[in-house]
Amino acid sequence: MAGKPKFAVFGGGSWATAIVKMLTSNLDEVGWYMRSQTALEHIQKRSHNPNYLSSVEFDTSKLRLSNDINEMVTYADYLVFVIPSAFIDSELQKLTVSLKGKVIVTAIKGIVPETSLIVGDHFYTNYKIPFKDIAVITGPCHAEEVALEKLSYLTIACADEKKAKIISKNLSNDYIKCNISDDVKGTEYAAMLKNIYAIAAGIAHGLGYGDNFQAVLMSNAIREMKRYVKKVHKMKRDINDSAYLGDLLVTGYSVFSRNRMFGNMIGKGYTVKSAQMEMSMIAEGYYATKSAYNLNQQKGKKKAKTPIINAVYDILYDGNDPKQVFSKLTEKLN
8 A cells, every 4th residue: 555545435325425525625536436337427428426416526537437346446445335234245245356455444324234233343254354444434424515515524433543544634625524533333333323313303203293302312312322332332432422422413403314304204104115215315224223123132131221223113114103102202211
């Protein structure tokens, strides 16, 4: 990795597009992998992603575009994965080249369904990537506000501070500020959990609960997150830091939150399938709910107390009536 490191982004959605935008403000060339050759050709010709954040215009001379995942892995030193967790395993199955010596940067906020692992652990367990070569990008930061160049903050978590600083340097600009953390697992679990709580916030809104209840729900959610993360990875952390509480709040309240939008539709009476069909983007929290619930249940008597996760699971996976489930949930909050 002599000289200036090369970055490549894997994914074609809004968050991938936003990260490419950040990187191109600092680098002369950024690799960008996505499956759709049609989308890549559109970007090359029209200078914007036809499907997500289409207002963002790119200098295509700075983009190295490819729908060949092996070509992009070979090209870059820092591999930024932004493929939805539900599809990351199938995409990685296409690899024929080694990931050895690469720095894996995950901006995926979910659990890999096939292994029930957070993405960093998935790379460590299945691809033998050392933890010092795994980093996490977390918020609070919505892609739509990056597109508008509104001041936003990121947290870069990595066991190797030097690598965290390299990632931070190449993402930072006038409207992006980066903090560094060594809580790789904690920030990644928190990024996954906040999507579940955002679905809960959306369901509450769809059912007609007001701002007063939403405040209580978010207050309970951050405490529930603290209990859950402590069970899966015990270390000293301040749950009120932006990477945890800040990311939870923006995802739970923002009009840009796809998970809140998904939950709102469920609260209004949509079925899970109909809500998914109507949305053009993946609500990571749907998949995270099942994985987080099952992972907690496996701990038996040592499991964390998670009434909000349990309520969302009851609605999404057991098909229980949202109104009845939330009526019972309100008795468990304080």
